[in-house]
Amino acid sequence: MLSKPYLGVLVGGALLSASIQAQDYLPVLQYHHVSNTTPRSTSVTPEEFAEHMGYLQSGGFQVVDLRSALDDLKANKPLPEKAVAITFDDAYSNIYQSGFPVLKANNFPFTVFVNSGPVERNSRSFLSWEQMKEMQAVGGVFANHTENHPYMLRKEATESDDAWFARMSQELDVVETALVDKLGNSPKMLAYPYGESNHRIRDMVKEKGLMAFGQQSGVISADSDFENLPRFPASGPYASLSTLKTKLNSKPMPLLSEDAGGDFATDQPVSIRLTFKDGQYRLKDLACYVSGQGKASLDWASDNDVVATASKPFGVGRGRINCTMPDRSGQQYYWYSNVWIRSAPEQGYVSEKS
Incomplete structure (x- = not known):
């Protein structure tokens, strides 16, 4: 019989092993269409x-329920080693036709963000509520993507x-009501159409418990x-498995703070200030890339404080800076990205202060 001290060593060792294998971060994959005939930019x-x-x-990834994983992260509870979540935007019918059978065969949970307008109009291009119920029974979760998929920061004329x-606010409320009425519940999650939001929209989302x-x-x-x-796009130019492997092996950038100067870009090059947590990082290997421009310039204000600046202004639309840095082992990358909107007057965007 094992002595109590020895049992304690075994139990303590098992707990230590579990804590080493636990993961305190989550990569989330974003898909839209699963089809050969839809626009390549948003399709696999x-x-x-x-x-x-x-x-x-085959890689031993643990596909987790998204909302449960978010709750655990927020509460500082560990996730399984190699945890990942799968999401789809827009609730296209080809998700049911070509994606769902694969997800079901692998017993993978997944989340679909639904814009309910075309669903209610019985558009053949979108999932029906009955299809969603079938998917819900084997791990599908359906969340909010607004009723009509608007640019949430654009005002209508006058x-x-x-x-x-x-x-x-109504765009969100309509979908929350529909999810409860048609599917029995809402996971209280939202994907912003086109990824666009500002401080006022985000405050509203928080007040609604999303x-x-x-x-x-x-x-x-x-x-x-x-x-x-954040999420990692996995469609179109990002559908390569080699690219996906790098993203799945990424960790959150160890930042203490970030300052992007707001959600909107101007006629001047954007810059972002990143302040790193104390720790042993390969900061000399940090690299930031500007969409369509190549590397950003890096100006180190202190050992842990850097400003990354684009070489020229963004054109109208959305632009981003992506930053990566290898971890101490060189086996994984820390990853960070920020998006700005460069608006044109005729698009009707709200002001930075709105």
Whole structure:
């Protein structure tokens, strides 16, 4: 019989091993279409999707329920080693036709963000409530993507700021009601259409008790902004399995703070200030890349404080800076991304202060 002290060593060792294997961050994959005939920029082919899911299965990844994992991270509870979550935006019918059979065969949970307008209009291009119920029975979760998929920061002609804000609130409320009425519950999660939000929208989302996702890439941790969470796109130019492997092996950038100067870009090059937590990092290997421009310039204000600046202004639309840094082992990368909007007057965007 084992002595009590020896039993204590075994138990303590098992707990230590479990804590080493636990993961305090979560990469989330973002898909739209699973089809050969839809726009390539937002699509994976059925063959590519099967390849992605096969890699998750063979690579020992633990596909987790998204909302449960977010709750655990926020509460500083560990996730399984190699945890990952799978999401789809827009609730296209080809998810049911070409994605769902693969997810079901692998017993993978997943989340679909639904814009309910075309569903209610019985559009053949979108999932029906009955299909969602079938998917829900085997791990599918359905969340909010607004009713009509608007640019949430654009006002209609002659619309006041208050009227715009009320319309955006209604866009969310309609879907929350539909999810409860048609599917029995809402996971209280939102994906912003086009990934766009500002401080006022994010405050509203928080007041409604929702967690929300943008379209900046990165990894979620307890330090993340739970009203503007990152995901990794896995469609179109990002559908390559080799690219996906790098993202799945990423960790959240160890930041103490960040300052991007707001959500909107101007006619001047954007910059972002990143302040790193104390620790042993390979800061000399930090690299930041500007969409369409190449590397950003890095100006180190102190040992842990850097400003990354684009070489020229963004054009109209969305632009980003992605930063990566190898960890001490060189086996994984820390990852961070920020997105800015460069608006044109005719687009009707709200002001930075709205």
